Amino acid sequence: MLERLQAMKDQALADLTNKDDIVALEAWRVMYLGKKGELSTALRSMGSLSQEERPVVGQVVNEIRAVLEQTFETKRSQVLQKAANEEERRNQLDITLPGRTPFLGAEHPLQKVIRRIEDIFLGFGFTIEEGPHVETDYFNFEALNLPKDHPARDMQDTFYIHSELLLRTHTSPMQARTLLARQPELPVRIIVPGRVYRRDDDDATHSHEFTQMEGLVVDHGISMSDLKGVLLTFAKELFGEHQQIRLRPSFFPFTEPSAEMDVRCIYCGGDGCSTCKHTGWIEILGCGMVHPHVLTMGGYHEEGITGFAFGMGMERIAMLLYGITDIRQFYMNDLRLLDQFTQIAR
Numbered sequence: 001m002l003e004r005l006q007a008m009k010d011q012a013l014a015d016l017t018n019k020d021d022i023v024a025l026e027a028w029r030v031m032y033l034g035k036k037g038e039l040s041t042a043l044r045s046m047g048s049l050s051q052e053e054r055p056v057v058g059q060v061v062n063e064i065r066a067v068l069e070q071t072f073e074t075k076r077s078q079v080l081q082k083a084a085n086e087e088e089r090r091n092q093l094d095i096t097l098p099g100r101t102p103f104l105g106a107e108h109p110l111q112k113v114i115r116r117i118e119d120i121f122l123g124f125g126f127t128i129e130e131g132p133h134v135e136t137d138y139f140n141f142e143a144l145n146l147p148k149d150h151p152a153r154d155m156q157d158t159f160y161i162h163s164e165l166l167l168r169t170h171t172s173p174m175q176a177r178t179l180l181a182r183q184p185e186l187p188v189r190i191i192v193p194g195r196v197y198r199r200d201d202d203d204a205t206h207s208h209e210f211t212q213m214e215g216l217v218v219d220h221g222i223s224m225s226d227l228k229g230v231l232l233t234f235a236k237e238l239f240g241e242h243q244q245i246r247l248r249p250s251f252f253p254f255t256e257p258s259a260e261m262d263v264r265c266i267y268c269g270g271d272g273c274s275t276c277k278h279t280g281w282i283e284i285l286g287c288g289m290v291h292p293h294v295l296t297m298g299g300y301h302e303e304g305i306t307g308f309a310f311g312m313g314m315e316r317i318a319m320l321l322y323g324i325t326d327i328r329q330f331y332m333n334d335l336r337l338l339d340q341f342t343q344i345a346r
Ligand code: DAH
Pocket: 169, 170, 171, 172, 214, 215, 252, 254, 255, 285, 286, 287, 288, 308, 309, 310, 311, 312
């Protein structure tokens, strides 16, 4: 009996050495120390022993139980400690791991240019107005001195919704709308950025949908030199301190006189290159003195109140500034184009 107990003890201790998780440990405890375990079974069988043997065996059983319990406790706390350490290690922040780079969006090149130009005119004391894209024939044409059947309407192929309603072909209707809304208040100093629409076959330089920025200044005694001063300062702010401009006579029904403004070619500086078609100049906007009919229809009748206006295409300027050669690129949302603007500070 004593030998069997001794063998059981050795077996139990040997078994315990490779138990390294709490579930296996508990199974071990049930097997050797539990109520139906080996030791309890041995105790229960003591009835068959002689009087002399009983106390001896009883003592040995108790000793074995003490040894097993103690070894078990030591092992259990080791296993628990190890599990706690592992948990802690898993929760630890590994500051040597490279971080995940967040995906950075970029402001669309067109939006960038609009914002830059807005900033320039805000600095001049202009405010920003926006108007409806679905416009009446009246504001898009008539209030701008373009009566029905005026041949100049052919300059802008129009998407009509019906005979009196259309998609605006330019931002100029906001000249008429703003005058009517503000009259007789002075001065009027606004810019109007926004999308415009024309029936055009899309190609590298034409889009049926594009973006303009209109400008309008009305006050007592505004003259052509005000127009020139504001637009020259604008060109210098946008393209650089040494930028030159020139005004060429032109025709728009809502301005008289009318002009087109060129800037010195920003690529060749005026020497002539393919971008400026070897003229040394690049046209960027139309402008002129507000036609008296437009002022009158807008509610400004008083003698001596004059104004100037201008309108420019945003895509064209963005194409110049960023060297984009196809206007359709602004609308294709090709990430290979847009990604390039993540880093550009302009
Ligand atoms: N609305 C004209 C266009 O789309 C551009 C323009 C020319 C606007 C002269 C003006 C201006 O305000 O004065 O072609």
